[in-house]
Amino acid sequence: MGPQQRDNSTAQLDLENDSDLKQDQDISATSGDADSRRSTLELSPEERRLVRKLDMRILPIACLMYLFAFLDRSNLGNARLQGLPQDALHGDPTGVLFDWINSGFFFSYILFQVPSSVVSKLFRPRLWLGSAALGWGISSTLMPASAREFRFIFVRPGPPFSGSLVQPPLRNVMKNWNINVKTAYFYTKHEMGLRMAYWFGFAAVAGAFGGLIAFGVQHAHSAVANWRLLFIIEGIPAVLLGIAAITLLPDRPEMTSFFNEDERAIAVSRMNRAISGDVGLNVNKAHVWAALKDWRVYMGGVIYFGLNCALASTSAFLPTIILTFGFTNAIAQLLTVPPYAVAALVLTLTSYASDRMQSRGIFMAASSALGGIGYLLLLVVPSNEHVRYFAVFCITSGTYTTIGLIIAWFAHNLGSESKRAAGIPMFMAIGQCGSVLGSHLYPATEGPRYM
Known part of the structure; x- marks a missing residue:
């Protein structure tokens, strides 16, 4: 190819990139209308069969990975009531060491989320997600070997390659997952909300399931300390799920x-419906730069900051909060189950309603208001434990619902x-800064009211 031909080819490629970029900048104004028109049409029988096939293969693995990812994250709150501060944190009378470990x-998460997610496009999704799950599972399982606080702070973070899953998955990969990016390969905009609800709902299921496991471990008579046994029991399944994901x-x-040729044609068409899809394992640098300049990313990050502040504090301190209602350690852990179960529902x-109406904002506003009511009840009702326990249901339901909606919102917009x-x-890295703040909202010195 001569110099003139190369120049023409480069110019043509630049024009194509500029055209794609203009499409991205206008996407929020056009994709909604296109997707709404599509949602009013019946899917063909072939496409319905494809969606069912995807649901049966992707959702069980993704949901289970996020379940154990969140178990590995929230078990620190249960371990706090099972002797972790006394064994490994010198008693931690102020609660500051526990806050830093959390x-x-x-x-x-914040440092590696953006680079790992961009780099993940250069690798096969199943290898990337499965490797992240393996790394996180190994880290969680090895946490009981940490006998001093500085080792906990070192082991607790997920490995650099466990980007945002799905941020999945395990925790880093699943939750932002890369799961948002990867599932958008297969699902259209009007299908995404409910699938994200199933997936993120398993974070709430993990809270309920974790409370049951912690209650059982609390009554175990083992040579291993209860909190160490808890980490081992909840960490090993993540390793097995990593192998399943790769396979x-x-x-x-x-x-x-996974597809035959007819299914592949339908899947590729769906992937490019109302958005601009890439081909193969590559990164469009112009589009990465466009994301860094998009105000919606930063506005969404601010919203997500507030949500994660509530989520992180709930995950780490809900057993402690319920303990202030006057229950024993074991009962406090058991009583974390109903609020999480209701939150998942x-x-x-x-x-589902958000998908049907193709609206996210109004449902997010209502859900956030519900969580705010819960916090106000805890603040203004100091003595009625029935009202205070009801407030916990409002907080978990409002927080988890709003986060599930905003994740689905960003997946296609x-x-x-x-x-x-x-x-x-x-947007998720900005939001996770709120998780750091949430980890420090309940110092032991401010109990039992935590004003």
């Missing part, structure tokens, strides 16, 4: 062996794949 996870999850629609129903791969983890 927030240590989020520092690596069973599909790769990108155009390159996975509210999240699923609200997300940034345009191209490369822009989503940079924009979604950027």
